[in-house]
Amino acid sequence: MNNGKQSRFLFTMTCFGLAFLYVPMILLIFYSFNKSRIVPVWGGFSTKWYGVLFESKAVGEAIVLSLKVATVNATFAMILGTLAGLALVRFGRFKGRTLFTGMISAPLVMPEVITGLSLLLLFITLNEFIGWPSSRGFTTITIAHITFSMAYVAVIIQSRLTGMAQDLEEAAQDLGAKPFRVLVDITLPLLAPGMLAGWLLAFTLSLDDLIIASFVSGPGAVTLPMLIYSRIRLGLRPDINALATIIILVVAIGVLVAAWIMFRQQKQRELELKMSEET
Amino acid sequence: MGYLFQRNWRSIVLFVPFFWLLLFFLAPFFIVLKISLAESVIASPPFTPMIEWVDEGIMHIRVVVDNFAYLWEDDLYAKVYLNSIKISSISTILCLLLGYPMAYAIVRSSHTTKHILLMLVILPFWTSFLLRVYAWMGLLADQGTINNLLIAIGIIDEPLRMLYTPFAVYIGIVYTYVPFMILPLYANMEKLDWTLLEAAADLGAKPMTTFFTVTLPMTLPGIVAGSLLVFIPATGEFVIPDLLGGGNVLMIGRILYNEFNANIDWPVASAVAIALLLLLVLPMMLYQHIQAKQTEAE
Numbered sequence: 001m002n003n004g005k006q007s008r009f010l011f012t013m014t015c016f017g018l019a020f021l022y023v024p025m026i027l028l029i030f031y032s033f034n035k036s037r038i039v040p041v042w043g044g045f046s047t048k049w050y051g052v053l054f055e056s057k058a059v060g061e062a063i064v065l066s067l068k069v070a071t072v073n074a075t076f077a078m079i080l081g082t083l084a085g086l087a088l089v090r091f092g093r094f095k096g097r098t099l100f101t102g103m104i105s106a107p108l109v110m111p112e113v114i115t116g117l118s119l120l121l122l123f124i125t126l127n128e129f130i131g132w133p134s135s136r137g138f139t140t141i142t143i144a145h146i147t148f149s150m151a152y153v154a155v156i157i158q159s160r161l162t163g164m165a166q167d168l169e170e171a172a173q174d175l176g177a178k179p180f181r182v183l184v185d186i187t188l189p190l191l192a193p194g195m196l197a198g199w200l201l202a203f204t205l206s207l208d209d210l211i212i213a214s215f216v217s218g219p220g221a222v223t224l225p226m227l228i229y230s231r232i233r234l235g236l237r238p239d240i241n242a243l244a245t246i247i248i249l250v251v252a253i254g255v256l257v258a259a260w261i262m263f264r265q266q267k268q269r270e271l272e273l274k275m276s277e278e279t
Numbered sequence: 280m281g282y283l284f285q286r287n288w289r290s291i292v293l294f295v296p297f298f299w300l301l302l303f304f305l306a307p308f309f310i311v312l313k314i315s316l317a318e319s320v321i322a323s324p325p326f327t328p329m330i331e332w333v334d335e336g337i338m339h340i341r342v343v344v345d346n347f348a349y350l351w352e353d354d355l356y357a358k359v360y361l362n363s364i365k366i367s368s369i370s371t372i373l374c375l376l377l378g379y380p381m382a383y384a385i386v387r388s389s390h391t392t393k394h395i396l397l398m399l400v401i402l403p404f405w406t407s408f409l410l411r412v413y414a415w416m417g418l419l420a421d422q423g424t425i426n427n428l429l430i431a432i433g434i435i436d437e438p439l440r441m442l443y444t445p446f447a448v449y450i451g452i453v454y455t456y457v458p459f460m461i462l463p464l465y466a467n468m469e470k471l472d473w474t475l476l477e478a479a480a481d482l483g484a485k486p487m488t489t490f491f492t493v494t495l496p497m498t499l500p501g502i503v504a505g506s507l508l509v510f511i512p513a514t515g516e517f518v519i520p521d522l523l524g525g526g527n528v529l530m531i532g533r534i535l536y537n538e539f540n541a542n543i544d545w546p547v548a549s550a551v552a553i554a555l556l557l558l559l560v561l562p563m564m565l566y567q568h569i570q571a572k573q574t575e576a577e
Contacts (some may be wrong), residue, residue, distance in 0.1 A: 013380035024414035086297035103300040111515025118307030147303040244410040
């Protein structure tokens with residue numbers, strides 16, 4: 001295998017891999033504009049399935065519930081995850097550290113069926129003994145989501161804290177700032193980009209979860225993935241293609257805008273660095 | 280109050296997430312363990328209590344291992360268990376075969392291309408997992424895109440049965456989890472000393488020899504991390520076998536879900552959960568160990 005052959009092989013595999021990732025999604029979007037009720041049989045161009053989608057009250061309610069859960073979850077997960085990350089990186093040894101490390105990283109790899117089942121059984125047991133939660137829905141789904149989302153936020157915060165130079169914090173301390181002031185005035189502002197990234201990740205994880213929400217939800221509380229799942233279980237549906245198209249486009253635009261902003265910021269920094277070197 | 284807070288803020292920072300995890304992560308496991316050792320009864324809740332007060336002050340602890348014995352004796356569960364391991368192992372290998380060259384290509388490409396390729400790999404992760412599985416239902420169905428295309432070209436006359444077969448489950452798992460293979464491999468390859476490859480070539484090693492004696496050993500930590508990140512969630516997968524495998528592909532996550540929701544047998548469902556956890560506890564600990572070592576190295 002010479003070098004040309006090797007790079008041709010790599011090129012082919014990458015193209016194949018990317019096609020494998022993207023062709024199904026492109027076809028999904030394509031068939032959302034299909035007039036025919038049978039999804040993969042083309043019957044002419046039409047946007048009628050978008051109309052069907054917007055008229056559905058159940059879809060609207062599911063979207064509202066999912067966005068509510070995702071927002072509250074992301075906010076709490078950001079706070080708890082940041083606290084956990086701070087404790088793990090900056091507190092050195094403390095009692096129960098091993099247990100804490102285990103508990104914060106286990107949700108990352110725990111099968112969702114187990115997390116979902118165990119949380120549901122907890123809510124039922126709690127209800128039996130203290131009468132709370134009396135019904136399952138928004139609150140129980142949000143608590144379940146916070147529990148696994150905060151682990152992801154903690155990982156982001158941990159990696160940012162370990163990569164962050166401590167000189168600003170040390171300087172503030174040398175100038176007489178109390179540890180708590182250092183945390184609020186120096187560390188947290190420096191962590192802000194990581195916290196924002198954590199918030200966005202927690203928001204997305206929550207919007208994407210089907211299994212845990214299905215376990216801990218009660219009658220009447222249907223999130224968007226639960227609604228989609230109950231419809232596609234029985235086969236292909238053109239209105240779900242329309243819904244998928246909207247979701248994919250919103251996400252793609254969001255990620256592209258975020259990437260563009262980051263790219264510009266980096267360019268700006270590089271430019272400033274160059275200018276400061278020249279003077 | 281202000282003074283107290285100034286002194287104790289460290290404990291508060293630690294206490295809040297610690298307490299949350301104790302209540303909502305650790306405690307639930309003990310409840311699952313407890314219920315897995317109970318008997319199923321038709322009542323609410325549908326299982327027997329572990330501790331009963333028989334007479335005044337006499338405590339009666341009832342622990343039954345029947346549920347685990349049942350799992351052990353029933354052929355169905357053994358088959359499902361082995362089938363889950365088989366499907367997730369084969370899927371992990373397929374992810375590696377596809378992901379390794381891709382990660383390699385990304386690392387070796389120029390600065391801008393590298394960023395674009397990485398973003399293309401990560402982007403599907405941000406879109407709905409459920410809808411990506413749904414996309415394959417449209418491709419693999421009897422009247423789906425692939426069958427329609429093959430019939431139109433004239434390669435086949437009858438539609439191939441692909442949806443609701445193990446084949447569809449493999450496709451679904453590889454499709455959803457290949458980014459989890461690529462990213463750890465990329466992170467690992469990014470830090471490698473590539474001059475070693477040139478050195479090997481200069482010393483006359485053939486490309487194949489270089490690959491097996493230099494590249495592969497150096498990227499082993501990435502391979503292990505990526506494989507675990509695919510194997511662990513794939514073993515407990517519910518959505519993919521349910522939507523793409525139909526009734527033909529039984530996996531442990533699906534059995535657990537059905538046992539709980541359709542059969543309402545909580546003790547058996549809990550026993551299945553404990554059994555799944557026992558299967559995954561070694562890979563999970565191995566992954567944590569690797570992660571901890573990596574953080575230390577940094």
